[in-house]
């Protein structure tokens with residue numbers, strides 16, 4: 001037998017008594033409001049918007065992780081972060097595996113609540129979010145001077161939102177690499193559906209040890225992805241190896257800015273929270289990122305924080321700030337689906353982590369201690385020993 005807690009029965013009795021006191025018109029209004037709220041809830045659970053490829057609330061999965069293992073994998077992920085300030089992932093040798101787990105846990109939620117491009121963008125005047133996002137991606141094709149017949153590498157390609165823009169605006173062929181098999185499947189599905197398959201390829205692999213021959217690509221880029229590497233030199237060195245001499249590599253890096261003070265506990269806390277909610281082993285400074293590129297042999301062509309480069313673009317974190325009520329509604333939806341046993345156990349906790357990290361990212365943006373878009377443009381010299 002199910003025992004209903006006293007607090008619930010008391011609340012129901014009180015509400016019924018209050019409802020009885022209402023006039024017929026008021027009762028009618030309450031009925032209509034209740035009906036509209038229920039329709040809104042059911043609609044939100046099923047709604048996919050214009051994008052029919054996007055999962056509905058009922059379709060959220062744990063990516064490549066079996067539904068029964070989601071909770072256990074999330075707990076293991078959470079436990080891998082140290083409790084000390086500034087510690088990040090304690091055992092850095094496990095980073096790549098943990099990042100793979102992280103993306104199985106979040107990929108459906110990202111597509112459901114954000115879209116197919118897993119990055120931020122400055123909001124351009126008189127342009128909506130999608131146009132601003134596409135412009136941020138198209139800048140890459142321009143900086144790499146891509147054109148038809150060329151081969152580009154998308155290092156950490158997610159489900160391929162940027163790859164589809166870069167290939168379609170430039171006509172170049174783009175190969176994406178991601179550590180997560182579920183993302184490979186999603187990216188291929190979208191590429192085929194959007195008619196971009198002939199200009200793209202997606203492979204599962206570790207960007208620290210890529211399955212490509214030396215000097216394969218005419219250009220390479222990484223959008224908000226190399227921050228996951230246990231050591232930046234590891235991934236930059238691999239990109240250097242697979243690029244042809246004279247070609248360019250551009251990255252939008254997640255870094256702490258010159259405003260970050262490692263002695264300020266509030267700054268350290270914000271960065272720790274960002275690391276935890278985004279699968280980062282640690283946060284690098286913009287200077288460390290510049291140096292990592294130079295250390296592997298690149299020449300630095302441009303270094304610029306796009307978050308502050310323009311005084312007319314809107315802040316990258318505005319989309320998160322505007323979405324904070326949606327995040328709360330989304331959490332109610334995920335909680336509801338979890339309660340009726342239609343979401344993998346543990347997905348509610350993953351969603352909670354994202355609700356929290358959204359707040360930390362906003363704090364990182366408002367204080368200016370963090371940027372997800374420090375642009376670094378590197379060139380592989382024409383003549384190198386390994387070329």
Ligand SMILES: C=C(CC[C@@H](C)[C@H]1CC[C@H]2C3=CC[C@H]4[C@H](C)[C@@H](O)CC[C@]4(C)[C@H]3CC[C@]12C)C(C)C
Nearest residue numbers: 109110113114118119120224278327330354355358
């Ligand atoms: C580059 C990375 C990912 C950047 C962003 C794409 C994601 C960072 C935080 C994510 C989100 C936060 C809140 C979620 C919300 C609670 C949920 O209901 C819907 C999805 C979110 C909006 C989600 C979407 C993607 C992010 C903005 C990292 C990982 C290096």
Ligand SMILES: C[S@@+](CC[C@H](N)C(=O)[O-])C[C@H]1O[C@@H](n2cnc3c(N)ncnc32)[C@H](O)[C@@H]1O
Nearest residue numbers: 117118119156157158178179206207223225228
């Ligand atoms: C935040 S997502 C960005 C995805 C994509 N660049 C975009 O903007 O939509 C980071 C990506 O880096 C990939 N990644 C992280 N570590 C990786 C590794 N060691 N090898 C390959 N891909 C990795 C993740 O799988 C994910 O696809």
